[in-house]
Amino acid sequence: MEIRLYNSKTKKKEIFHPVDEENVTMYVCGPTVYGSHHIGNARPAVVFDLLAKLLRNEYKNVTYARNITDVDDKIINAAIEQNVEISEITKKSTNQYHSDMKILNVEDPNKEPYATQFISEMVLFIEDLITKDNAYVSEGHVLFDINSYKSYGDLSSRDPKDMIAGSRVKVQDYKKNPLDFVLWKPSNENEIGWNSPWGRGRPGWHLECSTMILEIFGETIDIHGGGEDLRFPHHENECAQSFCRNDGKQLANFWLHNGMVQMADSKMSKSLGNILLIKDLLNDMPGEVIRLSLMSSHYRQPLKWSDDLVNQSKKTLNTFYSFLDQYEDIDITNINVNEEILSSLSDDINTPKAISVLHSMFKDLKKDPDNIELRSSFIKSANFMGLLFSKPRNWLIKEDSNVDTKVIDELIIERNRARQSKDFSVADDIRDKLLDMGVVLEDKNDITTWKKKND
RNA sequence: GGUUGGAUAACAUAAUGGUAAUGUAUAAGAUUGCAAAUCUUAGAAUGACGGUUCAAUUCCGUCUCUAACCUCCA
Structure with missing residues (x-):
């Protein structure tokens, strides 16, 4: 069956054709694990779960990857606030995510890469960008030079000039251009960090997705998904760095973005x-x-x-x-x-x-x-x-709820006895009593069944 | 200020250049000792103004309202 998808990149609904019919690839931006997850986080998981099922129904081999961002300033801050190790925060949050997804009947993706497992690959990625003059080092940071990438803004349909004009972009003095984004940032001693050619530090947020896509799938994937709010800057930046790193290869052929929960x-x-x-x-x-x-x-x-x-x-x-x-x-x-x-x-x-x-x-x-x-x-x-x-x-009946099925069954028998002897006021009293307990009765033919009140 | 969307009955939501579908809610009836559930039936909608067209809710333009992004976000 023909699958048609709205491609954010072209702003059109297009017929989906994978690059390789034998191996369809999809990557979706997963959660940053620093706390509990809200229903806004659940929406892309559900949407792309459906898409994965649909693709699997159509193609033999579908590889769906959804990452876990387990290094990020928000995680660092949460660890400081709660005075615990970072790993404790990320483990707990990841477990919570997994159990949430399971209860929502979201199937596990085929791959679930963690950012921290790809640090050395990210360093290589950055080195390559520096070699190609797409990135520069400044005050311990490594920044992507957006002027080195002509198509910057294409994915999210914006002109860099407009964004700088009346915007709230903070101008950091170590940036050549206000829109240049961080590939590597220095870490303080009490912050999580890894050694790199530019000193001890940690990767910028956008880099992990580009790196993991390259490592897991190669240069170009069929579908890249995520929330509408990631379109800019996150996905734009992913596009930019991957395009430059992979010598002009597009990161993804289809970009899908889900709307926000309000x-x-x-x-x-x-x-x-x-x-x-x-x-x-x-x-x-x-x-x-x-x-x-x-x-x-x-x-x-x-x-x-x-x-x-x-x-x-x-x-x-x-x-x-x-x-x-x-x-x-x-x-x-x-x-x-x-x-x-x-x-x-x-x-x-x-x-x-x-x-x-x-x-x-x-x-x-x-x-x-x-x-x-x-x-x-x-x-x-x-x-x-x-x-x-x-x-x-x-x-x-929601067995996990605290209703006592024995008591209910006894009351139903009592009520039916009353009904048989046409003692309807007694029967109705019992029904009201059960209703107060959150139990709704249904008389079908000669059988009385019950269920929990829908509240 | 810039960019991108959205506006369909009471509510929620699809679709479509030519009977506007679906669920809930509402109303009437059937059924029931009364209910619940179920069944039958009914009423009810394309934000405003223009343009193209034989025909526009759909395409184009203007306006109004609204949301997202431009800072972390899914």
Whole structure:
């Protein structure tokens, strides 16, 4: 199936063709590990997880790499503030990220390179840039000289002159041009650092991605993804340094950028303090609710996070699971994902469309509930999108919650006894009592089932 | 100030040069001892003004509002 993707570089939707059909390559900017992660961090993970699945469905070998930035000033600052070793911060944060992703049903990427594992390669990368006159040493720093790269600004569609004009770019006196960016910066004694030809120091942020892409994949990859806010300066700088290092080879053929998660009309960001941590959200809702919420709008659009959004996702999944709860589990191993779902996702990862297809499959399924083929295909397709992995019964009663199933079962028996003797006021009292406990009853034919109230 | 997007019913979200789809919510009915769930049906939308066109929500222009980036960000 033809995959079409909006390429930020050309600002057009293009048909995706890998350089090598036998080995498709994708790199996505992962987290900087210095704390807990918010839903804004989850969005690219979910989006590119879907894309990876789609690519794997189409091509034999897909290598998807998502990095971990484990050296950065923010990490250093966090370590100082908490008075602990840097490694303690990065380990904890990385573990948190992994468990968050798992609960969101985000599959592991094939490779997960850590910046600190590529320091010597980064040093070589810088040396090469210096040799080629694309970088210069100044006061212990090594800086990339943007004037040595004519296309600077192309990826993010901006003119360096405009940016300097009315902008907030701080002019450091060790820079030739205000937009020159740091490849290597000196470290104080109490800061993490590595020896280099320019003294003890650490790499600049942008360098790791270029270096790791070169080491893992080679000069040019098929797809490079990340948040819209990384387009400039991060990706622009990656482009610049890789282009120069690799003698004019493009770093990536397709650039994909996801829109920001917004809280009440403005971007969720740590500096604004309006963040929602994934681990906190997971106290109130299952991972699939977060995942469905994140997929409810197209990945390039901003996504407004709200209670309404979450409630709707909850409701949708509850409806699906309630239906499935009435039937036995089925083996879906050899079932195909619905073609219309695939074609929706193949059209620039159109998740809202795919979700609406899922709804229409569900509608058909309800009309023909014993149709095993339809049911398998529905579940398989939902699974493909990272949904409906729970056992329906577990989802509905949420066994991890603190309701006592024994007490509930006894009350249900008591109520049904009352109903049989037409003692309806007693029956209704029991139902109200259960409702107060957060339990909703459903009388279907002669059987009474229950589920947790959707709150 | 510069750059790039966005505006579709109550809310959220797709699509399209020619019946604007989907979910939630709402209303009516069926079902139910009452509910819940389910089923049937209904109402409800292309920001404003121009232009191109037989035809524009879609293409072009102007405006309004709004977001992101230009400093760390996903």
